Amino acid sequence: IQMTQSPSTLSASVGDRVTITCRASQSINTYLAWYQQKPGKAPNLLIYKASNLESGVPSRFSGSGSGTEFTLTISSLQPDDFATYYCQQYNRNPTWAFGQGTRVEFK
Amino acid sequence: EVHLLESGGALVQPGGSLKLSCAASGFAFSSHAMTWVRQPPGKGLEWVSIISYDSVDTFYADSVKGRFTISKDNAKTTVFLQMNSLRVEDTAVYYCAKGRPASSPTDSFDIWGHGTMVTVSS
Numbered sequence: 001i002q003m004t005q006s007p008s009t010l011s012a013s014v015g016d017r018v019t020i021t022c023r024a025s026q027s028i029n030t031y032l033a034w035y036q037q038k039p040g041k042a043p044n045l046l047i048y049k050a051s052n053l054e055s056g057v058p059s060r061f062s063g064s065g066s067g068t069e070f071t072l073t074i075s076s077l078q079p080d081d082f083a084t085y086y087c088q089q090y091n092r093n094p095t096w097a098f099g100q101g102t103r104v105e106f107k
Numbered sequence: 108e109v110h111l112l113e114s115g116g117a118l119v120q121p122g123g124s125l126k127l128s129c130a131a132s133g134f135a136f137s138s139h140a141m142t143w144v145r146q147p148p149g150k151g152l153e154w155v156s157i158i159s160y161d162s163v164d165t166f167y168a169d170s171v172k173g174r175f176t177i178s179k180d181n182a183k184t185t186v187f188l189q190m191n192s193l194r195v196e197d198t199a200v201y202y203c204a205k206g207r208p209a210s211s212p213t214d215s216f217d218i219w220g221h222g223t224m225v226t227v228s229s
Contacts (some may be wrong), residue, residue: 041221043219088152096189
């Protein structure tokens with residue numbers, strides 16, 4: 001299953017609403033997770049099972065979607081949110097795979 | 108506190124071997140699958156391998172199948188990645204991560220180590 005994440009780079013300002021999209025080449029039900037990674041650091045799980053907020057993650061992050069199309073939304077971008085975001089799929093084949101990443105940079 | 112600590116990264120020549128370790132603490136290690144994910148310098152994340160909570164099932168990315176072996180020692184709460192026939196393209200930071208949910212098909216990874224660098228070069 002191929003994962004296509006868009007955009008690859010996103011320029012935004014503090015306070016903006018930001019949306020990142022991840023598309024799967026075939027249905028993965030709701031087996032989609034989102035991670036945030038900052039330079040030199042390990043990834044951090046934000047969302048699992050498409051829409052479930054991981055404990056400790058700010059509520060400005062939300063996820064939606066099912067089947068082949070998914071979105072990560074940041075309702076009001078904060079300075080700490082400038083980072084790279086990855087989607088990750090699981091299917092019962094079983095396989096696991098990450099999207100190419102979306103870098104959120106300061107406009 | 109939940110913690111994962113990788114070790115074993117090094118500079119190795121093409122064709123060589125290396126064994127990575129990941130020591131876990133702070134959670135029920137025997138109830139969770141464990142995975143390895145790598146990241147080449149300046150590039151994205153690539154899933155490498157996963158082992159089920161009870162070590163019965165192991166899976167590998169096509170890029171490492173037949174060369175890498177994952178194992179898990181529940182008594183020592185440590186997961187390993189034996190890497191043989193290393194190639195230049197295996198150069199990356201290797202992260203271990205804890206699978207969630209417990210004792211079920213793992214759909215995501217909620218705790219990550221800091222990573223260990225593997226460089227394959229002559």
